[in-house]
Amino acid sequence: MPRMRRESGRLKDLPVDGPKKVLLAAPRGYCAGVDRAVVAVEKALTRYGAPVYVRKQIVHNVHVVNTLEKMGAIFVEEVEEVPEGANVVFSAHGVSPAVVQAADDRGLHAIDATCPLVTKVHREAVRFAKQDLEILLIGHDGHEEVEGTAGQAPDRITIVNSPEEVDSIEVKNPDKLVWLSQTTLSVDETMETVRRLRERFPNLQDPPSDDICYATQNRQVAIKKIAPQADVVIVVGSSNSSNSVRLKEVALEYGARAAYRVDFASEVQQSWLDGARTIGVSSGASVPEVLVQELLDDLADAGYSDVEATVTAEEDLVFSLPKELRQDANGKRDTRALGGRVRAAAK
DSSP states (O other): OOOOOOOTTOSOOOOOSSOOEEEEEESOSOOHHHHHHHHHHHHHHHHHOSOEEEESOSSSOHHHHHHHHHHTEEEESSGGGSOTTOEEEEOTTOOOHHHHHHHHHTTOEEEEOOOHHHHHHHHHHHHHHHTTOEEEEESOTTOHHHHHHHTTSTTTEEEEOSGGGGGGOOOSOTTSEEEEEOTTSOHHHHHHHHHHHHHHOTTOBOOSSOOSOHHHHHHHHHHHHHGGGOSEEEEEOOTTOHHHHHHHHHHHHTTOSEEEEESSGGGOOGGGGTTOSEEEEEEOTTOOHHHHHHHHHHHHHTTOOOEEEEEOOOOOOOOOOOGGGSBOTTSOBOTTTTOOOOOOOOO
């Protein structure tokens, strides 16, 4: 991802009571599923030429979407907007079988960039429905991922938006229930929702493994460690990025005096830094590292040049690209078949 044009000196180095420093979360930024999806669009443009259509935002980040648009990607809300026979990429958040069928009906060449961890939840939903279980899907109604998962078994799934909704949930058979979750939720809030659900439905079954994505959990663990030490936490990520929004909330819950979410470093206000000695910095799982580096450059202008990494996990997971993109136009295996790109590491 290209750098933004930076206005140096926008933030001033004003005195505070003590030395200034930045606590930089590691891991942060791009996860394997986001990396795979973004590379998939880039490679589709190289392989098939512009335009390549993308249903919904490929990932929830303004900078990524704008950059891909400049390369020739066209983002649409529904496949009905895509010309018949064209190339279309399904976003990392996944789609329902109805969307797949609609694309097929229009003769579209569909490339599925759904994160494999979301696909895992889809398969669980289908399997539980075949077992005649009713599924309580913990997630945010209207989010693309939740829509895609709910569409796998629409007659069997009830969406639970928050712990507060548990008391109003109605089920057909309380002895044949299982829960699943959106992959980008707050771990703590999800577990609280499950706790309340189990109080009402003691025979509620668990999925075979935790659905919340490893990257979401890792970024929340890092911010929990930083928050009690930070006067201010700044999270880079877009407003429609569930995991980015959660990072800001987790920072406040775990002791940060103040926390802010920004798309770009240029949004940081001087007043946020008033009296702050320690600034915590992290970024959501759909955020390219270049945006974090631009924030660090601005903070350095304000005297926060001492950057200390807070490392809570190492990430080396890489997912294979969609099968249509693992070979070049001549049928040879592409050197980027794994979609790998260097992600945020300890600094």
